[in-house]
Amino acid sequence: xxxxxxxxxxxxxxxxxxxxxxxxxxxxxxxxxxxxxxxxxxxxxxxxxxxxxxxxxxxxxxxxxxxxxxxxxxxxxxxxxxxxxxxxxxxxxxxxxxxxxxxxxxxxxxxxxxxxxxxxxxxxxxxxxxxxxxxxxxxxxxxxxxxxxxxxxxxxxxxxxxxxxxxxxxxxxxxxxxxxxxxxxxxxxxxxxxxxxxxxxxxxxxxxxxxxxxxxxxxxxxxxxxxxxxxxxxxxxxxxxxxxxxxxxxxxxxxxxxxxxxxxxxxxxxxxxxxxxxxxxxxxxxxxxxxxxxxxxxxxxxxxxxxxxxxxxxxxxxxxxx
Amino acid sequence: xxxxxxxxxxxxxxxxxxxxxxxxxxxxxxxxxxxxxxxxxxxxxxxxxxxxxxxxxxxxxxxxxxxxxxxxxxxxxxxxxxxxxxxxxxxxxxxxxxxxxxxxxxxxxxxxxxxxxxxxxxxxxxxxxxxxxxxxxxxxxxxxxxxxxxxxxxxxxxxxxxxxxxxxxxxxxxxxxxxxxxxxxxxxxxxxxxxxxxxxxxxxxxxxxxxxxxxxxxxxxxxxxxxxxxxxxxxxxxxxxxxxxxxxxxxxxxxxxxxxxxxxxxxxxxxxxxxxxxxxxxxxxxxxxxxxxxxxxxxxxxxxxxxxxxxxxxxxxxxxxxxxxxxxxxxxxx
Amino acid sequence: xxxxxxxxxxxxxxxxxxxxxxxxxxxxxxxxxxxxxxxxxxxxxxxxxxxxxxxxxxxxxxxxxxxxxxxxxxxxxxxxxxxxxxxxxxxxxxxxxxxxxxxxxxxxxxxxxxxxxxxxxxxxxxxxxxxxxxxxxxxxxxxxxxxxxxxxxxxxxxxxxxxxxxxxxxxxxxxxxxxxxxxxxxxxxxxxxxxxxxxxxxxxxxxxxxxxxxxxxxxxxxxxxxxxxxxxxxxxxxxxxxxxxxxxxxxxxxxxxxxxxxxxxxxxxxxxxxxxxxxxxxxxxxxxxxxxxxxxxxxx
Numbered sequence: 039x040x041x042x043x044x045x046x047x048x049x050x051x052x053x054x055x056x057x058x059x060x061x062x063x064x065x066x067x068x069x070x071x072x073x074x075x076x077x078x079x080x081x082x083x084x085x086x087x088x089x090x091x092x093x094x095x096x097x098x099x100x101x102x103x104x105x106x107x108x109x110x111x112x113x114x115x116x117x118x119x120x121x122x123x124x125x126x127x128x129x130x131x132x133x134x135x136x137x138x139x140x141x142x143x144x145x146x147x148x149x150x151x152x153x154x155x156x157x158x159x160x161x162x163x164x165x166x167x168x169x170x171x172x173x174x175x176x177x178x179x180x181x182x183x184x185x186x187x188x189x190x191x192x193x194x195x196x197x198x199x200x201x202x203x204x205x206x207x208x209x210x211x212x213x214x215x216x217x218x219x220x221x222x223x224x225x226x227x228x229x230x231x232x233x234x235x236x237x238x239x240x241x242x243x244x245x246x247x248x249x250x251x252x253x254x255x256x257x258x259x260x261x262x263x264x265x266x267x268x269x270x271x272x273x274x275x276x277x278x279x280x281x282x283x284x285x286x287x288x289x290x291x292x293x294x295x296x297x298x299x300x301x302x303x304x305x306x307x308x309x310x311x312x313x314x315x316x317x318x319x320x321x322x323x324x325x326x327x328x329x330x331x332x333x334x335x336x337x338x339x340x341x342x343x344x345x346x347x348x349x350x351x352x353x354x355x356x357x358x359x360x
Numbered sequence: 361x362x363x364x365x366x367x368x369x370x371x372x373x374x375x376x377x378x379x380x381x382x383x384x385x386x387x388x389x390x391x392x393x394x395x396x397x398x399x400x401x402x403x404x405x406x407x408x409x410x411x412x413x414x415x416x417x418x419x420x421x422x423x424x425x426x427x428x429x430x431x432x433x434x435x436x437x438x439x440x441x442x443x444x445x446x447x448x449x450x451x452x453x454x455x456x457x458x459x460x461x462x463x464x465x466x467x468x469x470x471x472x473x474x475x476x477x478x479x480x481x482x483x484x485x486x487x488x489x490x491x492x493x494x495x496x497x498x499x500x501x502x503x504x505x506x507x508x509x510x511x512x513x514x515x516x517x518x519x520x521x522x523x524x525x526x527x528x529x530x531x532x533x534x535x536x537x538x539x540x541x542x543x544x545x546x547x548x549x550x551x552x553x554x555x556x557x558x559x560x561x562x563x564x565x566x567x568x569x570x571x572x573x574x575x576x577x578x579x580x581x582x583x584x585x586x587x588x589x590x591x592x593x594x595x596x597x598x599x600x601x602x603x604x605x606x607x608x609x610x611x612x613x614x615x616x617x618x619x620x621x622x623x624x625x626x627x628x629x630x631x632x633x634x635x636x637x638x639x640x641x642x643x644x645x646x647x648x649x650x651x652x653x654x655x656x657x658x659x660x661x662x663x664x665x666x667x668x669x670x671x672x673x674x675x676x677x678x679x680x681x682x683x684x685x686x687x688x689x690x691x692x693x694x
Numbered sequence: 695x696x697x698x699x700x701x702x703x704x705x706x707x708x709x710x711x712x713x714x715x716x717x718x719x720x721x722x723x724x725x726x727x728x729x730x731x732x733x734x735x736x737x738x739x740x741x742x743x744x745x746x747x748x749x750x751x752x753x754x755x756x757x758x759x760x761x762x763x764x765x766x767x768x769x770x771x772x773x774x775x776x777x778x779x780x781x782x783x784x785x786x787x788x789x790x791x792x793x794x795x796x797x798x799x800x801x802x803x804x805x806x807x808x809x810x811x812x813x814x815x816x817x818x819x820x821x822x823x824x825x826x827x828x829x830x831x832x833x834x835x836x837x838x839x840x841x842x843x844x845x846x847x848x849x850x851x852x853x854x855x856x857x858x859x860x861x862x863x864x865x866x867x868x869x870x871x872x873x874x875x876x877x878x879x880x881x882x883x884x885x886x887x888x889x890x891x892x893x894x895x896x897x898x899x900x901x902x903x904x905x906x907x908x909x910x911x912x913x914x915x916x917x918x919x920x921x922x923x924x925x926x927x928x929x930x931x932x933x934x935x936x937x938x939x940x941x942x943x944x945x946x947x948x949x950x951x952x953x954x955x956x957x958x959x960x961x962x963x964x965x966x967x968x969x970x971x972x973x974x975x976x977x978x979x980x981x982x983x984x985x986x987x988x989x990x991x992x993x994x
Contacts, residue, residue, distance in 0.1 A: 094597055126597050133590035138612050147609075151599040201594075208598055370830070377831030381840075385847045493725070496980060500919060500972035502926050504946055505965030508953060631838035635927055653846055653931050665835075665843050672836045 040111060043212060043244050044070040044093075049105035051085070051092045051268075053315075060315035062088045064268040064323070066105075067342075070212065075238055075245045077259030077276070079252060079291075083312055085268040086248050090214045093117055094126060110211065125205035129217035131197035134204075135189035141200050142185030145169050148207035176203045177233055195226035202233065212244045213237075219254060231258045252295060256280060261348075264288050267313050267323035270342075274349030285351040286328045322353075330355055363684065371677050378669050383427055386662045387420070431666075437659035446663045450645065454667075455538025456526060457637065457644030461629035463541075464564045468571035468625055473618065476579025477606055483584060491576060498573030503632050507566045507639040514562060521561050524641035531555045563640045567632055571625035578621045582614040589613075619683045623676050630668055726981030732974040740789035749780035754787060754938065763957050773959035776948065781960055785967050787940035792922050792971060795856055799921040800914050802860035807867025808910070814868070815875025816894070826872070832865040838927060845933040852935040859924050863917065867910060874906035912983045919975030926968050942968050 051063035063085040070076050080086045092103045095118030107114040114120060128134045136144055149168060170181035176199040178184045189197060198218060205213060215234065219227040235258060237243045249255055255262060256276055263273040264285065272285040280297075283289045290308045310327035313319055322328070325335040334354055343356035350356075430437070437446050479491040515523040522528065526540055533547035541560070544552035586592065587610055595605050634646030641647070645664055652660035744750040749770075758778035766773045772781035814825040832840070845858035878884060887897055928934045929943025937944065942964045949960030 096593060096597070121597050121599050124597075126594070128590060128594070130590070134594040136591040136595070136609055136613070139609070147595070147600055147604065148598040151601060151604075204594070204598060373827065374831050374834045377827070378834050381831060381835075382843065385843050489725075492980070496976050497973060500923070500969055500976050502923055502946075502965060502968045502972070504927075504930055504950070505961070505969060508946075508950065508961055508965065512953065512958070627836045631836045634838075634842075635930065638931070649842075650931055653842065653933065661843055661846055665839050668839060669835050673834050676834075 041071045042069045042108075043072045043110060045108040046089070046093070047106040047108075049089060049092070049107070050103070051088050051097060052102045053098070054100045054102065058316045061318075062268055062315055063092070064319065065339075066265070066269055068263050068270050068273060070244060070246055071261075072244055073238060073242055074260045075234070075247055075258055077255035077262040078246060078248045078265060079250065079255055079262055080265035081250060081312060083315070084265040086265050087216050089265075090126070090216070090246060090248065093120055094124060094214075095121070122208070123210055124212045124214060125208060125210040126214045126216065127198070127201050127205050127218050129220050131194065131201045131218075131221075132189060134201045135197060137189055139188075140185065141173075141187055141189065141192075142169060145172065145185065145200075145204055145207060148204045151208070172203045172206060173200075175206070175237075176200070177229070178203070193226075194222050195229060198222065198226075198230055199233065202230075202237075206237070206241075210243070212246065214246045214248070216248045217250070218247075220249065220251065227254070234258060252280070252291070252297075264291070267319065268315075269323060269352065271324065271353070272349075272351040273342075274345070278346065278349040282345075282349075284345050284349075284356055285324075285353050286330050286355070287324050288351070290327075290329075364681065367677055367680060371673055374673055375670055378673070379428065379431065379666065380424075382662050382666055382669075383424055386658060437663055446660055449648065450663070450667060452538075453643060453645045453648050456540075456642060457630075457633050457646055459539045459541065460560070460563055460567060460636070460642065460644065461626065461633060463560060464567040464629050465571060465622070465625045467564060468568040468575055469618075469622065472572050472575025472621075473579050473611075476576045477583055477611060479576065479580045480583035480587060480610075481602075481606055488580075492580070495573040495576040495580075498569045499577070500573075501569055503566055503570070503635050504639055506569060507562070507636065510562050510565060511639075522559050524639075526556070526559050526642060528555050528559070563636050563642055566639070567629055567636050570632065571621075571628055574624060574628070575618075575621050578617050579614060582617040583610055586610045586613045616683060619679050623679045626675055627672060630672055725977055729974045729977035729981065732970060733978065736789055736971055736974070737793065739786050740793050743783075743786040743790060747780065747783040747786060749783040754940070756938075763952065765957070766959055772963050773957075775945070775960045776952065781945075781963055784940045784945060785942070785963060788942045788945065788964070788967065789971075791852065791935055791939060791941045792925065792968075795852070795859075795925045796918045796921045796975070798856040799859045799863065799925070800917050802856065803863040803917070804867055804910060804914055806860070807864040807869075808871050810864070811868035811871025812875055812906075815872035816879060816897075818876075818879075822872070825868070829865045829868050832862070833869070835862060837862060838924065841924060841928060842931070842933065845928055850933050850936055852939060855925055855928055855934050858928070858933075859921055863921075866913070870909055870913070871906050874909070878905055912979065915982050916976060916979030919972040919979060922968060922972045922975065 046069070047067050049063050049066045050061070053060040053062060066085065066089055068076075078086045078089075088097070091097060092101075093107060093114075095116070097103060103117065107117075109120060109123060135141070146165065146169065149165070149172075166185075169185055173181040173184050178196060178199050184192075184196075184200070189200070192200060213234075218234075219230050222230060231254070234245055234247070238245055247255065247259055259276055261273065261275050262279045263270050264279065264287065265271065266287050272279055272283070272288045279288060280292065283292050287308075290306070293306045294308060296305065308327055313323055313326075321334075321336045321338055322331075322340055325331050328335065332354060338354075340352050340354045342350040342352050344350050345356055475491060479488045479495075482488055511523055514521045531552055533544055533549070533552050536543050536546055540556045541553070544556045583606075587606075592605060592610055595609055596602075600609070633644060634649045636642065637644045637646035638650045645668065649661065649664040649668075651657070652664065739746060756779070758774075761770070761774050761778040763776055763778075764770055764774045770780050770782070772785065774780055775784065810825055810829070814822040814829075840862035841858040844861050845854055848854040848858065884897065925934060926943030926946070929941050930947045932947070934943050935941045945964035946961045946968075949957075949962075949964065952958075953961050
């Protein structure tokens with residue numbers, strides 16, 4: 039069994055709107071290793087959510103998705119197939135729970151999607167025990183009461199735990215967490231992050247953690263992929279990328295937020311703005327805003343070049359093999 | 361509990377408002393009520409007498425108070441045409457109209473909701489477009505025209521169904537509830553039940569067309585709103601079958617507007633009753649009202665309007681309560 | 695800002711004619727286009743009635759007793775009615791009545807509803823309470839009934855038909871507008887304008903109203919269709935425009951008695967006219983609603 043669980047090669051996602059074609063993901067490649075927590079970082083609109091939603095077949099019918107994706111060694115033909123192995127949790131947990139059904143009803147359906155209890159070897163009490171076990175696993179106290187409750191009776195943190203429980207019900211190999219803590223207060227955030235770490239440690243769960251918050255990423259992730267304008271510009275371990283950022287965008291990003299490296303200094307902003315998704319981009323997407331830009335950057339798309347084994351960046355400035 | 365009381369109070373106020381408006385409208389009549397009551401050949405002295413009887417010269421406020429007083433006692437006035445108290449005419453007619461409205465409403469919901477869900481499953485697809493065109497068509501067909509066509513085809517040309525009336529002339533059974541479907545079953549004869557159903561067929565078809573189209577459109581729209589929600593997407597990712605997603609998870613959320621539809625449907629049935637009953641010679645309140653309009657029989661017009669409106673208000677109240685119970689987010693008691 | 699530009703602000707954004715905009719999308723929808731074509735035909739027919747038929751005076755009501763109750767033929771494409779008048783001519787003139795009523799009713803209802811709803815929503819407090827209670831009472835009547843008794847009280851005529859139906863429809867608009875105004879009132883841009891000291895009346899007209907019009911337009915488009923049906927219903931029971939004014943509903947009422955004896959054309963063709971007009975308005979309203987809201991297109 040190889041160490042790579044999910045391999046994405048040259049993914050392109052284009053939305054076809056009445057206003058024109060919007061290229062949200064432009065040739066993105068990355069790999070997700072088993073039992074790791076991979077952080078996916080980028081500003082709004084860089085395509086971080088779209089990438090993984092496309093993998094689950096959640097793009098509108100008018101969108102086109104191309105690329106080669108392999109999961110668990112097998113190539114993926116129909117993206118919605120991945121739903122068997124992959125689960126998704128959201129930024130707004132309240133929105134992910136059906137308001138007119140109890141947590142128990144929703145959990146029950148997730149455990150038994152076919153909807154028939156009769157051909158299960160489990161009896162009703164075993165089913166109940168499984169559900170209570172799941173709720174305990176995610177840290178929800180008093181499982182029997184929780185199962186009888188409606189989503190609006192829960193706090194934000196409890197709702198997110200419930201969503202995680204529902205996600206775990208299908209026994210996934212991979213969990214995509216799309217900004218799961220952004221809407222939570224700091225204390226609850228820490229609890230949920232701890233929960234995710236536990237799930238990885240004890241349940242062998244692989245997690246992709248999408249966020250725009252570098253501080254949170256650093257707390258919980260093993261490796262980071264930095265996205266810009268629909269492509270991965272730098273990828274490596276958390277230490278490598280955050281202490282030795284190589285791609286100009288990563289460097290600029292780190293300079294614009296407070297870290298221990300720039301204490302007491304003025305924060306910089308990145309001049310210019312993110313490219314418009316409707317335009318074709320020739321060459322490097324970051325070129326118009328890059329302080330190290332060279333002529334070749336505007337004409338040729340730089341491939342990923344290795345800085346150290348496992349740490350690569352898509353920039354011509356990196357000497358080394360591709 | 362407090363919600364219930366609050367709604368009851370509001371409804372009472374609304375009913376009072378309705379009574380007031382009806383009163384005002386009645387007084388808008390350009391012609392002189394006294395002349396109308398007394399009849400075309402009355403002499404001036406008789407007209408004066410009628411005017412005194414009806415207290416038409418009293419200040420408006422007094423007339424208003426008397427009017428309300430009469431209503432509370434159940435006196436709905438006397439018909440110009442039949443000269444009988446309206447409160448004795450009306451109760452005989454209500455079951456006929458109610459039966460028609462109920463059957464039409466139930467039928468339009470039973471067919472409309474599943475069809476609306478079907479249409480929302482693949483929006484923009486062929487099935488959906490076809491359903492939408494039919495629904496729009498249903499909503500746009502004028503009632504008297506569809507009645508005409510149906511009568512022409514089914515009663516005239518094909519002779520399958522009767523032209524009008526509630527029962528055939530040779531059929532009779534005891535009227536226990538006034539609802540002929542029930543009564544005919546109680547009479548124990550299947551032939552009677554069959555006859556009643558044959559007579560119900562065309563009027564119900566005509567009456568249910570608009571609510572059917574409306575239900576389909578509203579359910580479809582509501583379902584599409586719900587299907588765009590995150591929790592539906594999450595359910596699909598959790599591999600829940602599309603059938604379950606549509607008919608259980610989405611529909612329960614989409615049903616709230618369905619209750620509004622129920623209210624609208626009932627409202628429409630009530631309003632269209634008076635046209636449909638005229639067309640099919642159906643002895644209900646609608647026909648009573650239509651005849652009154654033609655004969656400018658004002659007390660009847662006012663009284664029938666009042667009764668129908670009050671029933672309508674009460675039904676809406678009921679629906680509101682049911683809606684509150686269906687959605688666990690709405691607290692019944694504050 | 696130029697006057698046309700100022701006026702255009704009142705239209706929903708999706709109606710601006712730019713590529714990729716709502717109107718562009720509307721044109722791609724064949725149902726909507728079909729509806730628009732039908733409506734165009736009806737409008738042209740109504741306006742150009744006197745020139746489209748050789749029987750213009752019969753259209754306005756002059757009888758021709760020598761050609762009573764004749765079936766469709768080369769001289770009278772849709773036959774003649776019981777007073778010998780050409781049915782097609784009557785239908786064309788009836789279109790005038792129908793369109794007049796539709797536009798009249800919707801305009802009146804929208805204006806009254808808009809004014810009341812905006813005042814109630816903007817000023818709030820006891821003004822809002824009173825206005826809303828009154829609106830509730832009007833809304834309590836089953837749809838057709840209020841129009842019926844008002845029309846019966848005022849007497850049958852074109853003007854009274856319009857008033858009667860508008861009286862029963864304005865409450866819906868008032869409610870909608872009020873809800874929108876209420877949510878808008880607390881939005882930052884409105885509070886900013888108030889803070890500067892712009893007088894209330896200007897705020898309402900220039901800032902608040904253009905933003906609430908979107909759902910109003912959608913409903914107005916559908917209501918045009920509904921008003922044709924309602925008006926026909928009123929005429930059918932004798933509460934519509936008086937003869938000899940051509941009116942589709944009256945034509946059905948008059949023509950109904952002849953159907954079973956074989957002269958089906960009067961009532962049937964009038965019914966078709968009503969059906970097509972209502973259908974076209976409703977379809978147009980549907981497509982407009984789709985254009986304004988991506989979710990009902992199925993493209994959320």
